[in-house]
Amino acid sequence: MYELVEHTADIRIRVRAASREELFADALRGLMAVVDPHGLTAGAAGAEISIDAPDTTVLLVDFLNEALSRAHADREIYTKVTFGRLTDTNLTARLEGVRVEGFGEDVKAVTYHEAEVREHAGEWSTLLVLDI
Amino acid sequence: MEKRDLIRIHDWLWEIPRSHRGDMIVPARIFTTETMLDGILADRSLDQLVNVATLPGIRRFAVAMPDIHEGYGFPIGGVAAVDAEEGVISPGGIGYDINCGVRLLRTGNSFDEIRTSLPTIAHSIAREIPSGVGRGGRLTLQDEELDRVLDKGARRIVEMGYGEETDLQQIESSGTIAPADAALVSSIAKKRGRDQLGTIGSGNHFVEVDVVDTVFDAGAASRFRLAQGQIVVLIHTGSRGLGHQVATDHLRTMAAAMARYGIHVPDRELACVPIRSPEGRDYLLAMAAAANFAFANRQTIAAGVRRVWKHELGSDAAVETVYDVAHNIAKREEHRIDGATARLIVHRKGATRAFPGQPVLIPGSMGTASYLLLGQEAAMEESFGSSCHGAGRVMSRMRAKREISGPELRKRMASLGVAVEAGSMKGLVEEAPEAYKDVDAVVDVVHRAGIARKVVRLRPVAVVKG
Numbered sequence: 001m002y003e004l005v006e007h008t009a010d011i012r013i014r015v016r017a018a019s020r021e022e023l024f025a026d027a028l029r030g031l032m033a034v035v036d037p038h039g040l041t042a043g044a045a046g047a048e049i050s051i052d053a054p055d056t057t058v059l060l061v062d063f064l065n066e067a068l069s070r071a072h073a074d075r076e077i078y079t080k081v082t083f084g085r086l087t088d089t090n091l092t093a094r095l096e097g098v099r100v101e102g103f104g105e106d107v108k109a110v111t112y113h114e115a116e117v118r119e120h121a122g123e124w125s126t127l128l129v130l131d132i
Numbered sequence: 133m134e135k136r137d138l139i140r141i142h143d144w145l146w147e148i149p150r151s152h153r154g155d156m157i158v159p160a161r162i163f164t165t166e167t168m169l170d171g172i173l174a175d176r177s178l179d180q181l182v183n184v185a186t187l188p189g190i191r192r193f194a195v196a197m198p199d200i201h202e203g204y205g206f207p208i209g210g211v212a213a214v215d216a217e218e219g220v221i222s223p224g225g226i227g228y229d230i231n232c233g234v235r236l237l238r239t240g241n242s243f244d245e246i247r248t249s250l251p252t253i254a255h256s257i258a259r260e261i262p263s264g265v266g267r268g269g270r271l272t273l274q275d276e277e278l279d280r281v282l283d284k285g286a287r288r289i290v291e292m293g294y295g296e297e298t299d300l301q302q303i304e305s306s307g308t309i310a311p312a313d314a315a316l317v318s319s320i321a322k323k324r325g326r327d328q329l330g331t332i333g334s335g336n337h338f339v340e341v342d343v344v345d346t347v348f349d350a351g352a353a354s355r356f357r358l359a360q361g362q363i364v365v366l367i368h369t370g371s372r373g374l375g376h377q378v379a380t381d382h383l384r385t386m387a388a389a390m391a392r393y394g395i396h397v398p399d400r401e402l403a404c405v406p407i408r409s410p411e412g413r414d415y416l417l418a419m420a421a422a423a424n425f426a427f428a429n430r431q432t433i434a435a436g437v438r439r440v441w442k443h444e445l446g447s448d449a450a451v452e453t454v455y456d457v458a459h460n461i462a463k464r465e466e467h468r469i470d471g472a473t474a475r476l477i478v479h480r481k482g483a484t485r486a487f488p489g490q491p492v493l494i495p496g497s498m499g500t501a502s503y504l505l506l507g508q509e510a511a512m513e514e515s516f517g518s519s520c521h522g523a524g525r526v527m528s529r530m531r532a533k534r535e536i537s538g539p540e541l542r543k544r545m546a547s548l549g550v551a552v553e554a555g556s557m558k559g560l561v562e563e564a565p566e567a568y569k570d571v572d573a574v575v576d577v578v579h580r581a582g583i584a585r586k587v588v589r590l591r592p593v594a595v596v597k598g
Contacts, residue, residue, distance in 0.1 A: 006528040008175050008202045035265075036558075058387060058400070065380050072373050073323045075266055102266025104556060106334040106598070108228035108376040112387065112400035113204030129204045131228050132335055132529065 002030035010132045011107075012114070016125045023117065023124040024060060024091075025081050031064050031110065032097075034130055037077040039101025045076035046097070052090045056117045059089060060126065064110040067095055075100055107132060133178045135169065138162070144581035145514070147193075148182060155398070156185040162196040163515070163581050168573065171526065175202040177209075183398045184212050188406075189219020191469060191476060195515050197483055198577040199524030199569060203227075205401025208482035209524060213516045214407070216464060216475040220395065221412045222404035223386065223419070225479030227460040228379040230419055231426030232337075232370030233304075234493040235456040236504060237434060238356070239441065240449060241363045243343040243593065250341065251551040253444050254594035257339050258553035261436040263598035265334050268327030271432065278322055281329070282314035285424030286431040286456075289329075294435035303456040304485065305463075307427040312420035317374070318381050325374025325425055330432035334559055334598030336522075337369040339433065340495075341551075342502060342590035352506050352587045356454050356491070364590060365451070366502055367433050368495045370460065371426035378422040382415040407477055416462070416477075423461055430456055454504070455491035459484045459521035467516055478516050486511040486519035486584045496523045496571035498563060498597070499548055502590040503575045511583035519584040523571035529562045536561040551594040559598055 005012035013030040017023035047070045053059035067078055078097035085092045108131040117126045138146045141161070146169060148160040160181045164172060172178060177200045184206055185194040191213050200209035205224035212225050246253065262269055273281065281288045286307025287300055300307050332339060344362045347353045358364070371378075386403040389411045390396075395404060405411040434453060441449040462479045486492045486507030494503040500523070511517045527535075538557035541564050545552045554560040578584045 004530060006530050008177075008528055009208060009525045010204065011529060054388060054391075062384055065384070069320050069324070069377055069380065072265075072377075073320050100266070102264055104265070104334075104558060106265045109380050109383075111204040112383075112403070115400070131204060 002026050007129060011130045013128045013130065015128065016123055018122065020056065020124055021083055021086055023126070024063060024086065027060060027064055027128060028067055028078060028081055031068060031107070031130070032077055032079070034105055035071065035107050036104030037100040038104055041099045041101065043099035045074065045099050047095045049095060050092045054089065056088050057115050057126065058112070059091060060117055061110050061112050061115050063091060068107060068110060075102070105132065133173060135173060144577050148178065153182055156182060158185050158190050158193045160185045160194040160196065162200065163577050164198045165577060168198055168577070172200055177202045177207040180205065180207040181210060183402060184210055186398060187212060187214060187220055187222060187402065187404060188395060189214040191215060191474060195518065197520035198574045199482065199520045199522050201524045201526070205399050206481045209520060210481050211483045211516055211518045212479040213467065213476040216407060216477050219407055219477060220404035221407045221415055221462060221477060222402055222479065223379050223383045223415060224401045224403065225481050226419060226462050227481050228376045229370040229460055230375035230379060231423035231458045232460040233426060233430065233456065233458040234495050235367040235430045235434060236454040236493050237365040237437060237451050238358060238454050239363045239365065239451050241445065242361045243363055244361065246363060246445065249444060250594045253341060253440060254551040254553045254596055256440045256444055257437065257596045260440050261330065261332060261339055261433055261596070263332040263334065263596065264555040265598070267331060269330035269432065271329045272327045273329065275322070278326060279314035281428045282317055282421035282424055283312055284308055285427040289428045289431040295431050299431060299434065299453045302453040303427060304458055307431065307456070309420040309423045311417060312424050313417035314421050316414050316418040317378055317421050321374050321377035321381065324377050325372060328372040328374065329429050330436055331372060332369050332433070332598055333372055334555065336563055337598060339437065339596045340366045340592050341594035342366055342592050344588050345591040346589035348586040348588065356504065356587065358588055365437050366495055366590065367430050369429060369433065371422045372429060374425050375422040378418050382418060385411055386415070419462065423458065427456065455493060457484050457491070457493050465517070467512065480518055482521045483518045484521045485517055487517045488512065492519045492584045494520060494522060494571065494575055497565040497568040498552070498592055498595045499545060499550060499565035500571050504587045504590070505575065505578065505584040506587050507584050508582055515583050519578045520574055523568035523574055525567055526569050527567040532562050532564055532567045533558060536564045536566070550592050553596045555598045563597060
């Protein structure tokens with residue numbers, strides 16, 4: 001699950017999940033909700049992503065930025081992610097969604113600021129600050 | 133951070149000494165009044181400023197302007213000058229919207245002449261100049277043409293027939309940051325930027341028609357050919373998705389490379405590498421290309437405003453550039469430190485260059501005011517030639533949406549005599565005047581501190597937003 005949290009200039013998302021895979025998927029859902037797509041069209045959209053990172057926090061932020069970049073470049077929104085591989089430091093994934101006409105919010109990037117993926121008592125969590 | 137952690141230097145300047153935290157290389161200074169400081173202490177912006185004071189190679193002090201507010205990594209409204217040889221470059225010190233900035237255009241019309249046409253003019257600007265996210269502009273550039281824009285900035289747009297040589301003389305760095313290297317801008321960044329020239333975007337970006345409502349310095353105003361009651365146009369936008377992608381790409385590279393250079397920062401968003409490293413050189417060249425795209429964007433928008441003026445007010449309606457400034461950028465500059473000339477890279481994130489005699493443009497919120505100021509000698513001594521960049525947010529976007537009614541805001545703007553064209557009600561309420569600090573108070577601080585002096589105050593009469 002994700003929830004939006006106050007930030008003076010930007011937007012924070014708090015994500016909590018039962019597994020790393022769910023955390024990544026829920027964070028993607030939160031990001032796509034904030035970008036607020038409009039003008040959904042019938043065309044299917046998809047992208048293959050492969051990322052290496054020094055740790056899980058950077059992996060998550062880089063994954064979300066990759067999805068955001070592709071969403072903007074191809075005017076797409078992603079509603080489903082299927083991971084081929086997801087470890088501490090690398091992932092391969094397929095994003096699926098639909099084409100859109102535009103977005104209601106200009107999310108410039110998902111930042112590393114305040115991001116820290118933690119696992120405690122079976123719960124995975126992190127905060128994310130989105131630059132608006 | 134508490135007020136007792138700060139030392140008052142004078143009525144408009146406070147300091148967080150190096151002793152505040154063991155990893156500070158230099159002190160941190162904040163231009164503010166004591167009253168405004170109480171508000172600044174309500175968020176974590178000063179903790180972020182202290183983090184900036186730990187960057188390798190930073191000189192003299194980290195500086196914050198009175199419009200400072202919490203960002204990510206760097207605070208918004210911050211200045212960091214680092215040694216150009218031994219220091220680091222940090223994309224977070226420029227921000228994702230590289231060369232977000234402001235252009236001021238003067239018109240030959242008075243408010244009284246066009247008062248009744250303002251709603252039509254606002255509507256015409258909204259039609260001519262796309263706003264929002266995902267709407268492309270009139271120009272779609274193929275690879276080679278886009279590369280020319282990335283290398284030459286506003287100059288290339290003038291060569292394409294959108295503007296005059298005189299525009300270029302009135303743009304910071306003449307509208308071209310050199311050297312720039314389009315080859316260091318990724319293909320996805322170029323894809324995002326291909327159709328975005330001449331577009332405003334969303335968030336706090338706008339095209340605004342203002343009237344000069346107060347003249348503080350008649351001599352300076354006259355040199356800018358501005359007078360009481362004159363209509364001007366303010367453009368606030370940046371490098372759009374292309375610049376966002378350049379920042380994302382290079383920040384990712386730096387976050388991975390930092391450890392190789394033995395650099396540790398208190399916040400990953402401050403990721404940085406030595407200026408002389410391959411990653412540092414590449415970022416500076418790509419940043420320059422993105423900055424050129426932003427200058428080109430504002431040049432293209434200015435051409436759109438001219439088309440509107442011609443269409444609505446006749447063929448002889450003159451619209452000229454007063455000045456164009458960047459407020460998210462890093463620049464190579466020379467400053468005097470301890471009696472010697474120091475070569476520096478000055479990061480300005482939400483701060484405007486204010487060299488002596490340079491015009492400083494401060495956009496406010498839609499219901500208040502904007503300003504033209506003039507940089508002063510004291511800025512060279514006290515702020516690395518920098519001033520504030522806007523009013524500064526105080527209310528989160530979520531709170532604004534919760535507490536402010538869109539229809540009520542529209543009525544309020546109408547009662548203030550402001551014609552509004554907004555792409556969405558959500559975008560409108562996020563930018564309500566109460567979401568920002570009092571711009572008059574913010575500008576008063578830099579004026580009284582002597583780093584930039586007021587020339588004219590501008591009151592919005594028509595606002596076009598995404």
